[in-house]
Amino acid sequence: MDKNQLGVQYMQEGNWEEAAKAFNDAIEQNPTDPVAYINFGNVLSAVGDDEKAIKFYQRAIEIDENAAAAYYSIGNVLFSHDLFAEAKHSFEQAMKKGLDSSDTYFMLGLTLLQLDQGKLALPYLQRSVELNENDAEARFQYGLCLAQNELIDEAIIQLEKCIELDPDHSDAYYNLGVSYAFKEDQTQALAMFNKALDIQPDHLLAGHGKKLIEQNF
Template sequence: MQQAIEFMQEKKFEESAKLFTEIIEEQPEDPVGYINFGNLLMHLHELPRAQRFFEKAIELDEHAATAYYGLGNVFLEESVFGKAQENFQKAIELGLEEGDVYYMLGMTLQNQEQMKLSLPYLLRATELEPNDDEIAFQYGLALAQSDHLNESKTVFEKVLKLNDEHSDAHYNLGVIALYNDQTDKAMTHFDTALSIQPDHVLAANGKEQTQKLIDENKE
């Protein structure tokens, strides 16, 4: 099993599939082989087949939390957000206490435009994965979209401590600064975002709007 997982991590998918097939043939009643094969099929973007393997694992063990997590990922990839949400919630109910499942549930709710409902799950994800800048960024974004600007500012600043090259965090801090009439600070953040990512359209637009405000104030 360990060798098959290592092959998958090394992107040696054929070797990994061969070993997982042997494991399932030797232990057809063990859900773990089906879950891991499902994960491999997710890597290969073979979603209908992955779904069948996760469902088989659940058939063998209805308490297999990682099988529900895998199934949630399949539905998220297929943009079937209601079913994705249902499966991520089931995985958490069954005791899967990992940052990824809370993050995925939060993102699923965001995709259903339920920003406020996503907040506790994204917060929990940041607690479980405190050094993941992307999880922190999405939590900050959900806060901003729920009109919690002061809290989102704090989170975006934390994102930059984790990754000072995060152009989207700079852009959003620029927007918040602009909202607070801090045009110089806004300009600095938009400039920094563009120096990191020159094709950042939103930052370019933000810089243009900020420059107009600065020019108007000079008149």
């Protein structure tokens, strides 16, 4: 097993110190391998040293300007610091460099949502779901985005698929309740709010939704 593979294995085990050593060895063995710099950056980001992580990602890009994963990783760091416009640029760069993954589309879609560009976010979230049909969170965010764009029937389909994948997703049940309330199906809305509260009894929004429905019954 080469040092990069060994480091990834340590990362998967949560052994950051050994992972860092393995990636450091990989860089020493091959200083022009961008993958080792990206991997080392991912370790640094995982332990909270984002500033240093970005330097490693940038070094990977200096070595190979088409290192798409480096742009993606920079985007994640920027997103985590609420630098959404900059994150958007990084995710777009990752796509231009060929990173055609569900995660890239998902993160670009989420970033556009944060920038209040819901209509632009829709196709990216849709593509994310197409590339990974079993990602419950992608389904949820796509459903939310559809609902925000008043595509309620389509939103319900995605939210229902989300709870098929993750039956304990209380926020998906809550948003299904809101969607059914919007369609004036009070019985279904109440059932969804109750389900959200069964899973998460302190779900304030679901509790409020339930109260409103019961007052109008």
